[in-house]
Amino acid sequence: xxxxxxxxxxxxxxxxxxxxxxxxxxxxxxxxxxxxxxxxxxxxxxxxxxxxxxxxxxxxxxxxxxxxxxxxxxxxxxxxxxxxxxxxxxxxxxxxxxxxxxxxxxxxxxxxxxxxxxxxxxxxxxxxxxxxxxxxxxxxxxxxxxxxxxxxxxxxxxxxxxxxxxxxxxxxxxxxxxxxxxxxxxxxxxxx
Amino acid sequence: xxxxxxxxxxxxxxxxxxxxxxxxxxxxxxxxxxxxxxxxxxxxxxxxxxxxxxxxxxxxxxxxxxxxxxxxxxxxxxxxxxxxxxxxxxxxxxxxxxxxxxxxxxxxxxxxxxxxxxxxxxxxxxxxxxxxxxxxxxxxxxxxxxxxxxxxxxxxxxxxxxxxxxxxxxxxxxxxxxxxxxxxxxxxxxxxxxxxxxxxxxxxxxxxxxxxxxxxxxxxxxxxxxxxxxxxxxxxxxxxxxxxxxxxxxxxxxxxxxxxxxxxxxxxxxxxxxxxxxxxxxxxxxxxxxxx
Numbered sequence: 001x002x003x004x005x006x007x008x009x010x011x012x013x014x015x016x017x018x019x020x021x022x023x024x025x026x027x028x029x030x031x032x033x034x035x036x037x038x039x040x041x042x043x044x045x046x047x048x049x050x051x052x053x054x055x056x057x058x059x060x061x062x063x064x065x066x067x068x069x070x071x072x073x074x075x076x077x078x079x080x081x082x083x084x085x086x087x088x089x090x091x092x093x094x095x096x097x098x099x100x101x102x103x104x105x106x107x108x109x110x111x112x113x114x115x116x117x118x119x120x121x122x123x124x125x126x127x128x129x130x131x132x133x134x135x136x137x138x139x140x141x142x143x144x145x146x147x148x149x150x151x152x153x154x155x156x157x158x159x160x161x162x163x164x165x166x167x168x169x170x171x172x173x174x175x176x177x178x179x180x181x182x183x184x185x186x187x188x189x190x191x192x
Numbered sequence: 193x194x195x196x197x198x199x200x201x202x203x204x205x206x207x208x209x210x211x212x213x214x215x216x217x218x219x220x221x222x223x224x225x226x227x228x229x230x231x232x233x234x235x236x237x238x239x240x241x242x243x244x245x246x247x248x249x250x251x252x253x254x255x256x257x258x259x260x261x262x263x264x265x266x267x268x269x270x271x272x273x274x275x276x277x278x279x280x281x282x283x284x285x286x287x288x289x290x291x292x293x294x295x296x297x298x299x300x301x302x303x304x305x306x307x308x309x310x311x312x313x314x315x316x317x318x319x320x321x322x323x324x325x326x327x328x329x330x331x332x333x334x335x336x337x338x339x340x341x342x343x344x345x346x347x348x349x350x351x352x353x354x355x356x357x358x359x360x361x362x363x364x365x366x367x368x369x370x371x372x373x374x375x376x377x378x379x380x381x382x383x384x385x386x387x388x389x390x391x392x393x394x395x396x397x398x399x400x401x402x403x404x405x406x407x408x409x410x411x412x413x414x415x416x417x418x419x420x421x422x423x424x425x426x427x428x429x430x431x432x433x434x435x436x437x438x439x440x441x442x443x444x445x446x447x448x449x450x451x452x453x454x455x456x457x458x459x460x461x462x463x464x465x466x467x468x469x470x471x472x473x474x475x476x477x478x479x480x481x482x483x484x
Contacts, residue, residue: 098314133293134285135285135318136279136285136305139316141293143292173292175316175317177305179313186313186315187314187315187317
């Protein structure tokens, strides 16, 4: 059981990060970007300038116990993950998964750890296609084909410390359960 | 919301996954050990991540059980409290059954969801029938819907219609005889859901005859073909009043009782109807003719 649990967690990490940052070296060959003040608070203290509050709100469709709602939840998850990469504000994406979804939490936690040290990320991931199948009246799985641009991690001085290459396609299964009044992502798996 | 602690182990795991992808590359990476020390980690071919991590972080692991993340993260080697619940067959919920929900043998995956003690549901997993990793689910009898679907899958799918006289022709004002075949039968024990076997006793409940001239008849039996010596009045007959083409058919309504794991019989909620193919009948008019 222990090994199964570890295996599950490893899968979880792989899924979360495959979407965010797939594989890379970490040499500083990128041009130096314009960086924010490294002494500034890295995350969450203030709402970021964009997107607007409405864009961060959970869409109404996510609160409907039907197939379209599950699809909306997965799409919004990706949008909020991109927002997190861009802004460092993880609160909106955290609203979309359960407290026990380590698969969701760990990659965010890792990036937050870096951000707490003044690191920033750039890049985004995108859903290329999404099919949702209902597994029960309130349980669904979304089959996602995702792509990812190059993800760059820079330290507080603007130097590139990690560079993750673009990934044109990666397949994932996102499992969702309708509970607490909305579709909640419970776990995910990468698909070979 | 309770924030899950991100343990150094998780961080290291993430970094290794970042840099190695599906366990092929062995580029050295920087990892954070449990006491916060950053070290270089290189996973050798064939070496597990845990072994590489343990070697790289030797002397930097902190106290046993210590969680330098500062929160009450769940230990990775401890199973969470809760139980698995059987959800159903993955393709039984309408719409297209995605190929990903099929097993190698074409059967449908079984879906389970993990339920925590507070009732919230966690991970969802699919398994193929016979998979030894199928979790022991909390005892849940099948729903009436699951039983009805199983009944639908074993109920007769076809009906036949026999008409006498044979040959597709009959006469006005003559008794035309209709019959079909519908015998009661038992399915024997069938696998329904894990832990439950079901046995159906299936029988025809009603017959609806459509004679093709606008007249219909309902009976509780299948009728029988006429044989020498049989009184036609005991059979299912219809008299056509006018000549023409008549398209006839019969619909059989099947019902069933079931026994779960050899228990007491109970009625299946719902019936299945099956209609025969249309049989064309030319209704002819006989004209009397004098012969020598």
